[in-house]
Amino acid sequence: MDDRLVMQVQMTVIDHLGIQLYSHLAPVICELIANSWDADANNVWVSVPEVAVDESSEIVIRDDGEGMTFQEINEYYLQIGRNRRKNLGKDRTKGGRKVIGRKGLGKLSAFGVADEVMVETVKEGRRVAFVLNIHDIRRSEGLYEPPVLVDEPTDDPPGTTVTLRKLKRKRPVDIESLRRQIARRFTILGQSFNVYLNNVEITLDDRGYKLQYKWEIDEWVDPGKQRRIKGWIGTLEKPVREDFGKGIVVTARGKLIHEPTFFGASGGKQVAYSYMVGVLEADYLDDDPDKDLVSTDRSSIITDSEEAQELFEWARKKIAEISEEWSDKRAREREQVIKSLEIVDSWYRKLGTHEKRLADRVFRAIASVPDLPDEKAQEFIEYVIDSIDHRAFKDLIADFKGTEDELKLLELFREWEVLEAKEMLRVMEGRFATIEKFETLVRENAKEVPTLHNFFKEFPWMLDPRWTVWKDEATYSNLLKERFPEGDDVPEENRRIDFLAVGFGHTLNIIELKRPRAKAGKKEFSQVQEYLEFIQTYVREEGRFSDVIAYLVCGGIVDKAEVRTKRDIARRVGIHVLFYSELMDRAKALHQELIEKYQSLKERKKTAEQVGETRSLVAVGKSGD
The missing domain is CATH 1.10.1900 (c-terminal domain of poly(a) binding protein)
Known part of the structure; x- marks a missing residue:
């Protein structure tokens, strides 16, 4: 038997499917917990430092699953991209569980938060331990032999321990937030599968939802195709906190496959959406071994599939229906409170x-x-x-x-709403003037660096309606300009105007401004990905931001299938394309809606004045009593 461990992998695979897709701790730990489920573990112990993270800090995930032999490590664990269900011809574990793992990529997620991973596993009376180091993998040029630390007999029970070392983060871990996120990503907790965080069991109650109303779901999305949805949708007594995340998650085989969403719903009582949470179990989306309907990082459903479109249509109707019921329930209960x-x-x-x-x-x-x-x-x-x-x-x-x-x-x-509306109109008139100025700049294909740069600095809401205040991060934009100077061979119409860096919350937004008529191709998308990776390195070292998103602002993209595919891939790793025309249309639509609301409120004022007259009549009536 070969006494070497061998891993064949291209570094670009780890970069794109590990480091870039998994930059947050909770999804990484959940991938490793899912591996323990697939190993038929009954218990998983997660140990996370509760103090400031330093060079000696470690995150440990230990389970009592079946473990792996030396041969299984080589044939299965170190094989990247292995479709376990398809290759083995079965989608259940030896213990009868539905297998969660599918693409053989979950193990790479660890490199999103750590530079080194130690794996220690026991099976059939033998212990094997080895180390995966990201820097050694980079130097291996595709054929990596992880150092074997231990290969010896043991009396210890079977199980696997994964230790993440040389952590990239510097900020302390919010243990309660991590507990909540793990609880929300699984529906299998407590079903002969117990997960402990720092020796305290995680239960579904740790999701932190204090529901006022709850709707149980058990329906066929399409009875003819046997696509069944189970779960629940609920509402809180007060609007969902931003750090909790409103919306409904979708799970399959007990694990999250789509982050909180409203599926594009716009019907019903929309105010209810601010109170709404839920979990929908859609195992059928992950049952076909030949049809993968979930994104690589297992956080979103591929929405252009027939199954996804069918689910989204059903969900939109259900959410609208529940929002109406919620409004009626709240009104009736509040009416009773008023009367009491x-x-x-x-x-x-x-x-x-x-x-x-x-x-x-x-x-x-x-x-x-x-x-x-x-x-x-x-x-x-x-x-x-x-x-x-x-x-x-x-x-x-x-x-x-x-x-x-x-x-x-x-x-x-x-009536007091009308007074607020007057102030709103004043702001809106100023914003419409801004939009007209932006139209002129786009029409004239603005070329001067300060022109569009200063425009967006003064009016950041044109890029994103949430950015009401410009928090300029000039350090990062200057780094990009120095690291990626534009060559003289770039055609004039495609040249860069400037780099912008905007801080919003815990997110750093990197923006490359192209000429308003410039079209992006494969080269431009590759460049933006380099910018993103370059800045992410600095962000991790400084610890100021927890996330980095890149934007390419241009006139359009080259109309080729390969470019459209490149754009789709870029979106998954945090790169977005904004067209100048889209920015203009979005700003117009948003502010036109507000203007229409003001006109509606002006009509209300007429009615409110009628009330004033009525009150005068009442006063007269009182004086005459």
Whole structure:
């Protein structure tokens, strides 16, 4: 038997499918936990440093699975890209579990957060330990022989321990956040599969969802094709925190395959989306060994497949339906809360039948607005109590019929919105002037470096509506200019205008501005990928940002299949293409919607003025009583 371990791999594979796809800790640890599941482990112990990370820090993932022999390490573990299910002709483990692993790439994820991985495994009374080092792999030129540290008999039980060493991160690990992320990426926890983080078991309760309402899901997406969806969708009592992540995840075989999403839904009561979370189990998306419907990093479904489109269409309808039900449930419950208030209860009981119906109509309108502050609702309630005894107010309420009219009544109460709208219009008029200026720059194919650079610096929301303030990271843009000077052989129409670097939250955004008429081809996409990899090195060393995203801003892309494929690959590793025309259209659409909203609010003001007249009548009525 060969006493060497041999791994054949191109460094570009590790770069593109390991380092670049897995730069965050939680997905890496989850890939290794999934390996333990596939090894029929009943227990997995994850050890993560709880203090500042230094050169001696290690992350350890240990399980009590079946382990590997020396031969299995060579034939299976060190074979990159091996389709386990297809090669072995079965998709279940010896213990009967559905195999999660598919592409044989999960092990590479470790290099996204560590430079060295030590694997120690026991099977059939023998212990084998070896080390994978990213720098040695780079120098191996495709044929790497990991050093064997141990190959000896042992009485220890079977199992595997993976130790991540020489960690790239410098920031301390948020243990509670990590626990929450692991819990949300699996549905198999507790099913004879226990995962412990620093000796404390992770359960589904660690997802941290305190649901107000929950809808159980068990439906056929297409009964004829036997595509079944199970799981749940729920809503919290308050909007989901940004660090929690609103939306619904999709899992297959017990593990996440699509990050939180709303599947492009836009129907129903959209305010409900801010409260909504959920888990949909769609095993059929990962059951066919010959058809891979999930992205390489196992974080998103390939959306152009028939199966995905069918799921997304079903999900959009379901989300819209649930949002309507959520709105109705919230309104009815809040209405009951209003009626139970001490100030309301004694007053309501004294009302006649007709007055109760009128009060119910107003209370239901108030309760139907989920974002209405309690103090404002209290103000409206007191207004109703003070006014309902007067004929003019009763007549006003009686004129409202049905849900639409209830909303109109609420608009009368919310006259203050019109004042806010006036200020909004002032801002919008300024922004429309900005859009017109941008149109001129694009039309004239702006060439001067300061022109577009300064424009985006002053108006960053043109690049991304979230960027209201420009946080210039000149250090990184200067590094890019020095490292990647543009040659004289680049045609004038395709030349670069400038590099920009924008900090937003924990993300560094690298932007290359091309001429407005420039078209990107394979060469441009390769260049942007080099920029991204270059900057990621500095970001990891400094620890200021947890993520880096690259943007190529240009006039379009070369209309070739190979270029479109290159763009799709680039998107998966954090590279996005923005067309000047798209920026302009998006800005127009967004701000036109706000202008239309203002016009609507101006109409409300007319109605609000009617209320003022009605209040005057009420005052007259009071003075005459």
